[in-house]
Amino acid sequence: MAINGLPALICALILAGAVFTAVVWWAWPRLAGPGARPVFGRIGLQLVLALAMGLPLLLAVNGGYGFYSSWHDILALSRDEPVVSGDPGADAVRVQGTHSWRYLGSDDPAVIGRIEAVTVRGARSGLNGQAYVHLPPEFLRASAEQRARFPVVLALSGYPSTTRVLIDLFHYPRLALDAVRSGAMRPAVLVMMTPTVAPPRDTECVDVPGGPQVETFFARDLPAAVAGHYGLTRDPRGWGVMGNSVGGYCALKLALRAPESYRAAAGLSASYAAARDEETGELFGGDPVRRRESDLLWRLRALPQPPVSLLVASSRKGEKQYPQTLEFIAAVRPPARVSSIVLDSGGHNYETWGRELPPALEWLVGRLRVE
Known part of the structure; x- marks a missing residue:
């Protein structure tokens, strides 16, 4: 039973109702009265009741925000072991299936394109990443030569999150089709992922010493694998990356640290330095130089800036x-360029990102050129 599905929420509501009824009508009267045993019994009942009543709320919040995609994500104990790819000679992108969806009442690929669920196998990093790839209808009917001229956008979610939120809550494919229909954007291939490719650890897209090489996966493995499989350009001027929250930090960092792969990036509510908490652990092996080099404000002030x-x-x-x-805006200097979207009020949430995403996506694709 999927953690984000309606059946799980219904079962949790039924369980909460059953527990509440059992506590009120059966257990509580039997534990009335003075004495240590009844007192501790009532305390235990309150804890059980709180857990049972809180479970539906937690499932509803998770369904809306996509923190976890499966029960395994919650129960996983390993923090440092990456998912190792199999046969290095196999196709670096393996299509697992096609995601069913509709746009303007149609499910015809000639109208809405196709969303493929794929596994990206990292030859250098040894990591696997699950992704959705939206191929617009123009791409599906294009020749091989024409396909090599399509811009490519890597869209990253935050942490914790799942890849599905990029379709179900951010609506990346729908927004892209809307923008193309209105003439605000030309068609682009969308590669949608969570930055958590070594779950459940929040790696902040860092190459962890002795751990998962996540920056290598996104900076080198993914562009090479996706371009090779779909016949896309490997010119970095045709590749952009964007994301929200941690995904926004990853996007900006990838452009600044790997301009040979991405020449444009957009960060929505991005942080500008890697976090350090229970979810990240020690990402830099205790090396202050490594940590400093992942601080984006430091990089802009202390190092030459790339043409991004x-x-x-x-x-x-x-x-x-x-x-x-x-501070970030003020620190950017040529040959780098910076633009901004500043709302009067907002927050670190989907409502705010929903307002920022359409112009950000149009801006990003507008900066990508394939010659």
Whole structure:
């Protein structure tokens, strides 16, 4: 039973109702009265009741925000072991199936394109990544030569999250088709992923010493694998990356640290340095130089800047990283370029990102050129 499905939520509601009824009508009267045993019994019942009543709420929140995609994500104990790819001679992109969806009442690929569920196998990093790839209808009817001229956007979710939120909550494919229909954007191939390719650890897209090589996966493995499988360009001027929250940090960092792979990036509510908490663990092996080099504000101020186009989005009210966003904008200098989306009010949530995403996607594709 899927953790994000309606059946799981219904079962949790039924369980909560049954537990509440049992506690009120049966257990509580039997534990009335003084004495240590009844008191501890009532405490235990309150804990059981709180857990049972809280489970539907937790499932509903998870369904809306996509923190976990399966029960395994919650129960997983390993933090450092990457998912190792199999036969290195096999196709680096393996199509697992096609995602069913509709747009403007149609499910015809000639109208809405095709979304493929794929596994990307990292030859250098040894990591596997699950992705959805949206091939627009123009791509499906294009020749091989024409396909090599399509821009490519890597879209990253936050942490914790799942790849499905990029389709179900962010609506990346629908927004792309809307923009193409209105003439605001030309067709682009979308590669949609979560940055968590070594679950459940939040690696902040870092090559962890002795651990998962996540930056290598996104900077080198993924562009080579996807371009090779779909016949896309490997010119970095045709590749862009964007994301929200941790995904936004990853996007900006990939452009600044790997301009040979991505020449444009957009970060929505992005942080500007790698976090350090229970979910990340020690990402840099205790090396302060490694940590400093992943600090984007430090990089902009201390190192030569690459010829990349960057977009940052924040809100004057509701975003705690707004002051750092202003610092980031002020620190960018040629040959790098920076644009911004600044809302009067917003927050670190899907409602805010939903307002920022359409112009950010159009901006990003508009910066990609394949010659």
